[in-house]
Amino acid sequence: xxxxxxxxxxxxxRAEPGQLFELSDGKTAWVGRIESVxxxxxxxxxxxxxxxxxxxxxxxxxxxxxxxxxFEWALEKATELGVRTIVPLAAARSEKALLxxxxxxxxxxxxxxxxxxxxSRRVSIPELKFIEKPAKAFGRAExxxxxxxxxxxxxxxxxxxxxxxxxxxxxxxxxxGGWTDEELGAAEAAGFxxxxxxxxxxRTETAVVTALANLNYALG
Numbered sequence: 001x002x003x004x005x006x007x008x009x010x011x012x013x014r015a016e017p018g019q020l021f022e023l024s025d026g027k028t029a030w031v032g033r034i035e036s037v038x039x040x041x042x043x044x045x046x047x048x049x050x051x052x053x054x055x056x057x058x059x060x061x062x063x064x065x066x067x068x069x070x071f072e073w074a075l076e077k078a079t080e081l082g083v084r085t086i087v088p089l090a091a092a093r094s095e096k097a098l099l100x101x102x103x104x105x106x107x108x109x110x111x112x113x114x115x116x117x118x119x120s121r122r123v124s125i126p127e128l129k130f131i132e133k134p135a136k137a138f139g140r141a142e143x144x145x146x147x148x149x150x151x152x153x154x155x156x157x158x159x160x161x162x163x164x165x166x167x168x169x170x171x172x173x174x175x176x177g178g179w180t181d182e183e184l185g186a187a188e189a190a191g192f193x194x195x196x197x198x199x200x201x202x203r204t205e206t207a208v209v210t211a212l213a214n215l216n217y218a219l220g
Contacts, residue, residue: 015042057219058168059083059212062137064091064175065098066204068105072112074205079116079126081212086113087129087137093177102131134172134179135186143168144219145192148207150178154194157211161195161218169215173207 019034032044061083065071071088078086090099110128117125138145144166146157172192174183184194197210 020047056167057082057216058143059215060085060087060141060143060168060170061208061212062087062089062134062141062170062172063208064089064134064173064204065094065102065131066175067095068098068101070203070205072109074208075109075112076116077205077209078212079113079122080120081209081216082122083126083212084124085127085129088131089134089137089172089175090131091134091175092180092183093175095175099131134183138172138187138190138192141170141172141190141192143170145170145172145187145190146195146211146215147172147179147184147187147192148174148211149184149194149196150201151184151194151196154196157195157197157214158218160193161214164219166219169219171211171215173204173211176204 015034015037017034017036020032033047035043035045059082061078063071063074063078063086065088066074075086088102106128110125113126113128144164146160146169148154148157148171170192172187179187187194195211197207202210
């Protein structure tokens with residue numbers, strides 16, 4: 001191991017020979033033992049593989065931008081629940097101040113995804129896409145497509161997922177205030193089905209956890 005990571009382990013964490021760390025190349029994970037520590041280089045010996053599993057279901061989360069503490073909590077939990085790809089959405093009812101500041105948060109968000117993947121022993125990190133308008137993201141979606149909606153015509157999520165079989169799934173979750181008629185129309189045209197989580201109004205981050213857990217149970 002060389003470069004910034006080696007520097008961080010050697011200086012910040014005071015790495016020493018004999019210490020054990022969990023290592024991953026994005027495909028497999030191992031327990032590694034430090035053999036030697038140099039200024040810009042740390043050498044490991046692989047001790048044993050770590051059992052780690054990636055979800056069979058390839059899930060994409062289309063997540064509207066909301067207040068950053070809520071958005072970042074949702075990123076963390078979505079990673080723990082196995083999401084492969086996350087697309088932040090600039091929805092019509094997303095706060096404009098958040099949209100303007102979101103680009104500067106990208107590196108922080110990637111770090112959150114990395115740490116959540118490590119904590120849950122995922123060998124791969126979710127891919128964080130650039131911010132998109134909902135209609136564009138809806139049009140690109142592939143697989144089982146579900147949009148959370150508060151509209152009366154939306155079926156219970158359980159009913160929407162019952163009997164479905166797919167290797168890919170896309171979940172769209174709106175901002176506080178919900179989707180606009182235009183966004184709902186674009187989703188319908190792209191083949192999304194509206195689904196409800198019940199009569200209670202949930203915060204965006206709560207909806208993320210609830211919806212993904214149900215999706216994994218039904219299709220995963």
